[in-house]
Amino acid sequence: MSSKPILLRFESRNGQFRLTVHPTDEFPALLPQVLDNLPKGVDSRTVTLSNKPHAGEDRLLSSLKGVAIERVGLKHGDKLYIKYTELPQVNGHSVAPVATPLQPHNSSNRLNGLPILSAEDLPITPLPQQPSTATIKNPWEVVRQSPLDDRLDKKDGKIARPRDQKMCKHGLKGMCDYCMPLEPFSPKHLEEKKIKHLSFHSHLRKINSATNKPELKSSYMPPLSEPYYRVKHDCPSGHPQWPEGICTKCQPSAITLQPQPFRMVDHVEFASPGIIDSFLNFWRKGGAQRIGYLYGHYEEYVEVPLGIKAVVEAIYEPPQIDEIDGCTLSSWEGEKEIDGVAYLCGLQKVGVIFTDLIDAGAGDGTVVCKRHMDSYYLSSLEVTFSARLQAQSPKATKWSDTGRFGSDFVTCVVSGDEDGGIAISCFQVSNSAVEMVRADLIEPSANPTVMLVRNNDEEDGSESRTRYIPEVFYRRINEYGASVQESAKPSFPVEYLFVTLTHGFPKDTAAIFNASDFPIENRETIGEGQELRSVAKKLGVSSGKIEGEKGVRAVADFHLLCFIHGMGVLSKEEESLLCHVARTHDIAEGFQLLNTSGWATLLAILQESGERPPKRTSPASLAEEGGGYLDDSEQLAKRFKGTSLR
Numbered sequence: 216m217s218s219k220p221i222l223l224r225f226e227s228r229n230g231q232f233r234l235t236v237h238p239t240d241e242f243p244a245l246l247p248q249v250l251d252n253l254p255k256g257v258d259s260r261t262v263t264l265s266n267k268p269h270a271g272e273d274r275l276l277s278s279l280k281g282v283a284i285e286r287v288g289l290k291h292g293d294k295l296y297i298k299y300t301e302l303p304q305v306n307g308h309s310v311a312p313v314a315t316p317l318q319p320h321n322s323s324n325r326l327n328g329l330p331i332l333s334a335e336d337l338p339i340t341p342l343p344q345q346p347s348t349a350t351i352k353n354p355w356e357v358v359r360q361s362p363l364d365d366r367l368d369k370k371d372g373k374i375a376r377p378r379d380q381k382m383c384k385h386g387l388k389g390m391c392d393y394c395m396p397l398e399p400f401s402p403k404h405l406e407e408k409k410i411k412h413l414s415f416h417s418h419l420r421k422i423n424s425a426t427n428k429p430e431l432k433s434s435y436m437p438p439l440s441e442p443y444y445r446v447k448h449d450c451p452s453g454h455p456q457w458p459e460g461i462c463t464k465c466q467p468s469a470i471t472l473q474p475q476p477f478r479m480v481d482h483v484e485f486a487s488p489g490i491i492d493s494f495l496n497f498w499r500k501g502g503a504q505r506i507g508y509l510y511g512h513y514e515e516y517v518e519v520p521l522g523i524k525a526v527v528e529a530i531y532e533p534p535q536i537d538e539i540d541g542c543t544l545s546s547w548e549g550e551k552e553i554d555g556v557a558y559l560c561g562l563q564k565v566g567v568i569f570t571d572l573i574d575a576g577a578g579d580g581t582v583v584c585k586r587h588m589d590s591y592y593l594s595s596l597e598v599t600f601s602a603r604l605q606a607q608s609p610k611a612t613k614w615s616d617t618g619r620f621g622s623d624f625v626t627c628v629v630s631g632d633e634d635g636g637i638a639i640s641c642f643q644v645s646n647s648a649v650e651m652v653r654a655d656l657i658e659p660s661a662n663p664t665v666m667l668v669r670n671n672d673e674e675d676g677s678e679s680r681t682r683y684i685p686e687v688f689y690r691r692i693n694e695y696g697a698s699v700q701e702s703a704k705p706s707f708p709v710e711y712l713f714v715t716l717t718h719g720f721p722k723d724t725a726a727i728f729n730a731s732d733f734p735i736e737n738r739e740t741i742g743e744g745q746e747l748r749s750v751a752k753k754l755g756v757s758s759g760k761i762e763g764e765k766g767v768r769a770v771a772d773f774h775l776l777c778f779i780h781g782m783g784v785l786s787k788e789e790e791s792l793l794c795h796v797a798r799t800h801d802i803a804e805g806f807q808l809l810n811t812s813g814w815a816t817l818l819a820i821l822q823e824s825g826e827r828p829p830k831r832t833s834p835a836s837l838a839e840e841g842g843g844y845l846d847d848s849e850q851l852a853k854r855f856k857g858t859s860l861r
Contacts, residue, residue, distance in 0.1 A: 488724075
């Protein structure tokens with residue numbers, strides 16, 4: 216066969232190129248020339264050749280050692296397709312994997328077609344060879360999303376439609392404009408299903424389709440960008456830093472407020488109605504308002520295209536001062552410990568809930584409807600409060616230029632509805648509201664329906680040196696039906712700063728904590744406290760016996776787990792096993808917990824101090840046992856005996 220040089224064409228996702236080769240050359244000899252036509256960050260060990268762009272016969276270039284080009288029947292002008300993966304980039308530079316003697320670089324380690332197993336246990340993802348103080352150039356390349364976001368990113372998200380019997384003229388396997396799947400952000404589908412806001416991932420698909428177009432083969436650009444309303448530091452213009460100097464490059468632009476078209480979470484699901492009922496018992500018994508943090512997890516919400524729902528499993532009530540018209544949060548020193556217990560149970564803090572209830576006075580359990588269309592749904596003070604909590608819980612995402620965007624933290628309000636019943640409303644403040652609160656641009660008003668824009672001046676009349684207030688506008692529909700832009704100073708409607716969510720309860724209750732009858736924390740003001748005898752009663756412990764199986768079934772209570780954690784009796788391993796038993800309700804692992812030393816110590820403590828002392832015998836009962844009778848005045852005198860008024 217002739218050894219005359221031939222021309223081969225190659226195509227990759229980076230473009231096309233041609234190489235002049237000899238038919239007697241072996242394939243691995245082409246690697247240097249191929250790498251010269253590929254990006255610099257390509258891992259040479261992953262370069263693969265294929266005879267088709269899709270569903271072809273893929274072969275690693277390094278595995279074709281000893282195979283000549285003429286052996287596979289390639290001729291002049293034939294085309295091959297190249298696939299490859301790039302090395303991970305840290306601080307803008309590609310990090311090459313460390314070569315080992317058992318696995319040299321650019322070697323397939325194959326013998327008779329079988330891979331050679333390494334005798335050394337190497338890490339799957341080696342640590343980058345860089346100093347610990349190195350900065351990261353592109354945060355979206357190293358950020359770690361939640362597993363739920365990763366699953367939704369891989370989904371197509373398109374909405375399937377059946378074949379229209381009237382308009383579709385094609386066969387069963389055909390498709391036309393009347394039956395082709397809709398995009399998840401389709402306005403027609405949202406209107407049919409009465410979905411008010413786009414889900415986060417639907418909104419992401421919508422803007423990413425315009426930002427990154429694969430057919431143009433351009434470099435990736437994050438489609439999301441968080442609003443920034445503060446003065447930028449390190450301005451390249453060279454002037455002194457603000458407040459001594461400022462220019463158009465570092466000062467924030469004018470803000471035009473518009474309702475946010477999407478929401479980060481679409482639905483709030485309470486795992487059991489008993490969660491809300493236990494929370495409302497404080498108001499029923501004391502008449503004061505109450506606030507609590509929601510602990511749960513996030514799941515896919517199938518009712519909304521690419522939707523997300525927050526599933527609430529427990530409500531923890533932190534230290535607070537409760538009053539009839541509101542409540543004030545006190546210092547919560549054990550917040551990290553409670554978050555740690557929730558983490559062991561597979562949960563996280565997903566939101567906050569508070570009551571705003573006033574008894575209607577009719578004696579039938581009805582309440583006053585304060586929040587409605589003509590008043591407000593979320594006050595300016597509550598918007599500011601929720602914005603601060605959302606700012607503390609940012610959402611990690613690879614689609615943002617900062618590696619984070621918005622927050623999955625939700626706000627729930629328990630108040631009266633138009634029928635006088637108790638109803639739940641769920642909200643999230645917009646990303647613009649979070650940034651405006653972070654930049655100290657707005658403050659709540661005495662009127663709950665409006666938000667105030669701060670002034671550049673301090674209280675003493677001097678110019679503020681801590682905040683810069685740009686121009687703020689908002690658009691509204693005037694009395695003539697036209698969209699007009701107005702200045703937001705000194706105040707603007709609070710409806711521009713939040714979005715509404717749906718809520719509900721599951722049809723089949725499958726709550727993790729299905730034994731939640733342990734006293735709730737921080738309720739001493741209504742006569743409810745957490746004591747050792749409550750734990751003993753819950754776990755079936757008395758001075759005479761210990762009911763082990765009852766204790767195993769009773770640990771499925773978040774408030775009980777938090778109290779046991781505060782006792783400090785169990786080790787970390789034993790506490791992790793306890794939370795696992797509470798989450799999975801596994802009796803076998805429950806009996807394994809009974810055999811641990813820490814659990815035995817806990818039961819011993821409860822057995823010594825957990826039994827309730829005997830009740831004192833009342834004078835009336837003594838008289839009845841003796842056959843006598845005490846009149847009302849004598850009983851009252853005995854009851855107040857020994858009581859001093861000083």
